[in-house]
Amino acid sequence: MQMDDGLEGVVAARTVLSEVDGAAGRLVLRGHSLDAVAGRWRYEQVLALLWRGFFEDAPDGDALAGALGRARVEAASLLRADDREALSALPPVEAMRALLARVPDGDDLPTALRLVAATAVFTAAVLRWRAGLPALAPQADAPHAADLLRLAHGAPASAAQAAGLDAYLVTVADHGLNASTFAARVVASTGAGLASAVLAGLSALKGPLHGGAPGPVLDMLDAIGSAGAAARWLDAALDRGERLMGFGHRIYRVRDPRADALKGALHRLAEAGGMQPERVALAEAVERAALASLQARKPGRVLETNVEFYTALLLEALGLPREAFTAIFAAGRVGGWIAHAREQVRGGRLIRPQSVYVGPAPDARQECAEPLPA
Numbered sequence: 001m002q003m004d005d006g007l008e009g010v011v012a013a014r015t016v017l018s019e020v021d022g023a024a025g026r027l028v029l030r031g032h033s034l035d036a037v038a039g040r041w042r043y044e045q046v047l048a049l050l051w052r053g054f055f056e057d058a059p060d061g062d063a064l065a066g067a068l069g070r071a072r073v074e075a076a077s078l079l080r081a082d083d084r085e086a087l088s089a090l091p092p093v094e095a096m097r098a099l100l101a102r103v104p105d106g107d108d109l110p111t112a113l114r115l116v117a118a119t120a121v122f123t124a125a126v127l128r129w130r131a132g133l134p135a136l137a138p139q140a141d142a143p144h145a146a147d148l149l150r151l152a153h154g155a156p157a158s159a160a161q162a163a164g165l166d167a168y169l170v171t172v173a174d175h176g177l178n179a180s181t182f183a184a185r186v187v188a189s190t191g192a193g194l195a196s197a198v199l200a201g202l203s204a205l206k207g208p209l210h211g212g213a214p215g216p217v218l219d220m221l222d223a224i225g226s227a228g229a230a231a232r233w234l235d236a237a238l239d240r241g242e243r244l245m246g247f248g249h250r251i252y253r254v255r256d257p258r259a260d261a262l263k264g265a266l267h268r269l270a271e272a273g274g275m276q277p278e279r280v281a282l283a284e285a286v287e288r289a290a291l292a293s294l295q296a297r298k299p300g301r302v303l304e305t306n307v308e309f310y311t312a313l314l315l316e317a318l319g320l321p322r323e324a325f326t327a328i329f330a331a332g333r334v335g336g337w338i339a340h341a342r343e344q345v346r347g348g349r350l351i352r353p354q355s356v357y358v359g360p361a362p363d364a365r366q367e368c369a370e371p372l373p374a
């Protein structure tokens with residue numbers, strides 16, 4: 001038997017959902033390249049694409065949008081009067097973990113819709129509570145991204161803002177067998193149900209090596225402050241042995257295509273007056289300096305910009321606070337977790353790898369001398 005720390009060279013699933021081509025820097029979502037859908041499709045349409053064939057009565061994008069709107073209203077009824085006091089002090093992703101645990105398990109389309117709806121509604125509610133405000137009621141007939149922004153901000157989103165969030169949710173909807181999707185598939189493979197699989201995905205997403213990086217990207221930009229200070233600040237961080245958030249990837253050996261999709265969305269938002277051009281310019285200067293420093297220090301390892309760098313800028317421009325970025329990421333990736341969980345249940349076996357025991361061998365004499373536990 002071979003052991004592969006981090007399972008880097010292990011193929012653990014067959015999937016029709018997405019292909020991550022790390023050498024070419026290409027992401028395919030069920031037959032569509034990311035470039036063809038990001039910024040063009042609504043999140044509901046990508047959900048319909050990913051879920052096609054995995055539920056008995058999977059609707060098309062428009063029907064799914066209506067059902068998802070009704071599911072948002074239903075999800076809001078899972079919130080309780082004392083949640084605000086009990087949960088607003090927690091980091092948003094932890095509050096969301098507690099709230100999502102209320103969604104009953106199931107394997108059908110209503111459960112799937114409820115989970116996508118709940119992820120968005122709960123994220124917005126947590127943000128409102130943290131601002132000392134009450135949660136708002138969802139609008140069943142609104143597009144999902146626009147309603148999420150309205151629920152978070154308490155005011156309707158502009159068309160450019162809604163399009164920006166749609167581009168984000170679509171871009172992160174699925175991405176091969178990343179850590180959180182693998183966690184979701186492991187749980188689904190036991191037959192535990194969709195809500196359990198989604199909770200596993202969320203828990204894996206929380207870590208800074210996966211979905212927890214974009215908040216720290218903004219911390220880094222704030223600490224750098226100006227384009228001229230970038231190289232010195234970044235070199236000092238690397239000298240301290242720190243990793244630069246928003247750079248490097250386990251699979252991509254070229255630029256993460258999602259970084260460009262989000263950079264495009266950011267520029268469209270800036271052109272519509274939705275963010276300050278100086279912030280974009282600072283980010284691009286920091287990106288150039290970071291890539292140069294990483295290249296100089298690790299000439300044998302391609303460390304490129306990943307999805308989290310422009311995620312941070314885009315979500316900031318949409319007025320979402322950095323501590324909520326991982327929860328918003330989950331609001332997009334939840335669609336992929338669900339599709340993978342269904343695919344695993346349909347065709348897969350129980351996922352159960354083996355471990356190599358490297359502890360001490362039992363000492364026969366000592367074992368004989370030890371009394372049996374009571």
Ligand code: ACO
Nearest residue numbers: 208209210211213242243244245246247248249250306308
């Ligand atoms: N900054 C500085 N050095 C880095 C970075 C980075 N961002 N990424 C990798 N390296 C270095 C490592 O220290 C390592 O150096 P060493 O060989 O001297 O120990 C070398 O490059 C190879 O790194 P690995 O650990 O093999 O890379 P791995 O594939 O395990 O990690 C990861 C990928 C976790 C994304 C890593 O690049 C990282 O920590 N990046 C910063 C956090 C981040 O942006 N996370 C979001 C990822 S995207 C997502 O999950 C949605």
